[in-house]
Amino acid sequence: MQAQFLTLDGIDGSGKSTHLETMREWFERRGMPVLFTREPGGTPLGEELRRLLLSPDSRVGLRTETLLMFAARRQHLEDVILPALDKGIHVVSDRFTDATFAYQGGGRGIPAADIEVLENWVQGSLRPNLTLLLDVPLEVSFERIARSREKDRFEQEEAEFFARVRRAYLDRAAAHPQRYRVIDSNRSREEVRAAVEAALQAHFEAV
Numbered sequence: 304m305q306a307q308f309l310t311l312d313g314i315d316g317s318g319k320s321t322h323l324e325t326m327r328e329w330f331e332r333r334g335m336p337v338l339f340t341r342e343p344g345g346t347p348l349g350e351e352l353r354r355l356l357l358s359p360d361s362r363v364g365l366r367t368e369t370l371l372m373f374a375a376r377r378q379h380l381e382d383v384i385l386p387a388l389d390k391g392i393h394v395v396s397d398r399f400t401d402a403t404f405a406y407q408g409g410g411r412g413i414p415a416a417d418i419e420v421l422e423n424w425v426q427g428s429l430r431p432n433l434t435l436l437l438d439v440p441l442e443v444s445f446e447r448i449a450r451s452r453e454k455d456r457f458e459q460e461e462a463e464f465f466a467r468v469r470r471a472y473l474d475r476a477a478a479h480p481q482r483y484r485v486i487d488s489n490r491s492r493e494e495v496r497a498a499v500e501a502a503l504q505a506h507f508e509a510v
């Protein structure tokens with residue numbers, strides 16, 4: 304089996320951090336080699352860019368924001384993702400390019416065609432083998448975020464922004480059904496965990 308590139312995505316507060324743990328445990332139980340990483344970030348340069356991108360004090364233009372996401376991504380691919388896959392290690396990334404289509408595309412209004420140009424330039428033909436998309440209604444995500452943490456620069460956006468982000472994720476998932484599993488995250492942690500595990504099981508049985 305070729306090493307698999309998996310991504311976990313969804314709006315803020317959808318349960319991503321919670322279910323990265325589900326995924327980590329799933330791989331651990333099976334003794335499968337896996338590397339967990341995240342975007343923006345994953346390398347020293349990427350983590351610096353992440354800090355700037357998420358800081359509520361940063362002033363970043365729309366195109367600049369999009370370019371910085373892809374700059375971090377290119378370094379991440381070169382230094383972390385591609386070398387791991389080459390060595391036969393599965394990779395799970397907490398967010399990837401779907402987040403750019405959703406946040407910079409849907410949320411901020413950068414045309415998807417422009418993002419596709421950068422996607423092709425930065426990634427060549429590389430796309431995730433499987434993307435788990437955690438989906439929750441906005442009210443639920445807002446309530447979960449309010450209970451759990453200080454808001455970063457993106458989380459401070461208004462509800463309309465997140466409605467567009469969520470719509471963009473769901474539209475992309477509908478357009479690429481073979482790559483995405485949309486998981487209803489508006490359920491108990493245990494139910495979502497079971498759905499995440501089932502999606503992993505089905506994927507690895509099929510490859």
Ligand code: ADP
Pocket residue numbers: 313314315316317318319320321322447448450451488489490491492493495
């Ligand atoms: P994300 O990483 O997508 O922003 P988190 O996993 O950090 O989301 O979840 C946000 C908050 O919601 C956390 O406090 C988490 O414990 C809680 N949470 C996650 N999943 C559920 C769930 N199914 N039901 C209730 N609360 C949840």
Ligand code: TYD
Pocket residue numbers: 315320342343357372397398399400402403404406407455457458
């Ligand atoms: P996130 O991964 O949600 O981290 P945490 O769980 O610690 O809040 O934060 C990253 C933020 O960056 C999130 O709001 C989405 C945003 N983002 C983009 O806007 N575009 C991208 O391409 C990526 C990867 C993330």
